Amino acid sequence: MTTASIVPPPAPQHLSEVLELEQLDTNLFRSRVNQVNNNRSLFGGQILAQGLKAAALTVEPGRRAHSLHGYFLLAGISDIGVIYDVELTRDGGSFSTRRVVARQRAKTIFHMELSFHRHESGYEHEIPLDVDVPEPDKLMSTRELAAKFADRLPKSAQAIATQQAIVELKPVSPEDYFLRKAGTPRGLYWIKSSSPLPADDLTQQCALAYLSDYFLTSTVVLTHTVSMMSGQVMMASLDHAMWFHRPCRADDWVLVDAISPFAGGARGLTRAQIFDRERRLVASVAQEGLVRPLEKKL
Numbered sequence: 491m492t493t494a495s496i497v498p499p500p501a502p503q504h505l506s507e508v509l510e511l512e513q514l515d516t517n518l519f520r521s522r523v524n525q526v527n528n529n530r531s532l533f534g535g536q537i538l539a540q541g542l543k544a545a546a547l548t549v550e551p552g553r554r555a556h557s558l559h560g561y562f563l564l565a566g567i568s569d570i571g572v573i574y575d576v577e578l579t580r581d582g583g584s585f586s587t588r589r590v591v592a593r594q595r596a597k598t599i600f601h602m603e604l605s606f607h608r609h610e611s612g613y614e615h616e617i618p619l620d621v622d623v624p625e626p627d628k629l630m631s632t633r634e635l636a637a638k639f640a641d642r643l644p645k646s647a648q649a650i651a652t653q654q655a656i657v658e659l660k661p662v663s664p665e666d667y668f669l670r671k672a673g674t675p676r677g678l679y680w681i682k683s684s685s686p687l688p689a690d691d692l693t694q695q696c697a698l699a700y701l702s703d704y705f706l707t708s709t710v711v712l713t714h715t716v717s718m719m720s721g722q723v724m725m726a727s728l729d730h731a732m733w734f735h736r737p738c739r740a741d742d743w744v745l746v747d748a749i750s751p752f753a754g755g756a757r758g759l760t761r762a763q764i765f766d767r768e769r770r771l772v773a774s775v776a777q778e779g780l781v782r783p784l785e786k787k788l
Contacts, residue, residue: 710758
């Protein structure tokens with residue numbers, strides 16, 4: 491079959507569609523839909539979520555992913571499906587380890603190590619959120635904010651913010667998010683799936699992994715004068731680590747507290763904690779991304 495004859499996977503209308511996989515063989519899966527970015531590349535959150543789903547389908551029931559560590563190696567394209575090859579690295583008495591390799595056109599675009607753990611009881615503690623944050627119902631969505639700041643945003647930014655989205659995002663500090671006036675490289679965001687998801691824990695966990703790629707690299711440029719939507723900065727995820735602390739619903743609002751402690755050498759690091767509506771810590775995440783300034787087009 492030639493490349494020209496390949497029919498591109500359909501674009502998803504709901505996040506639940508992104509999480510559906512086709513099983514091709516034992517431990518071999520393929521995406522059914524692809525989320526299309528503006529440059530027709532694949533969104534990193536899609537690969538994280540689908541890779542997690544593929545690995546989880548090979549693990550015995552009762553073991554839940556507690557951590558994942560992945561590297562984005564090549565930019566994926568949205569015109570063809572993604573193949574996920576799962577290696578059953580180890581199944582122990584309490585933990586299962588998996589390695590997932592994602593491929594397109596016989597090239598590895600992403601690989602990830604994951605660990606699954608059966609439920610156990612033990613010591614418990616967590617550091618609480620240290621700021622007061624308004625409830626999401628009192629904040630404006632990115633679509634509403636794009637209309638509010640229309641006269642101060644480039645047309646490309648308006649188009650991105652107002653397009654049909656399968657995710658809802660509400661920045662706690664809108665001017666920091668849109669106009670880059672932040673005093674510190676810290677961003678707080680409410681985020682969730684735009685539509686209801688199946689209630690099972692695996693779907694909700696994979697959806698949370700998908701959401702986790704929305705706010706990390708963009709936090710790096712919060713204190714810089716160039717908006718990530720201006721076309722003057724190239725951004726791409728390089729690696730991604732995530733730890734799942736307790737179950738939550740990704741189709742209800744979760745609060746992200748993200749901070750970028752370092753940027754340099756055209757790379758930026760961001761760490762984030764994710765809380766549910768009750769301000770309980772549900773996940774931690776870290777990512778390094780490419781943040782390359784581009785010369786302004788004349």
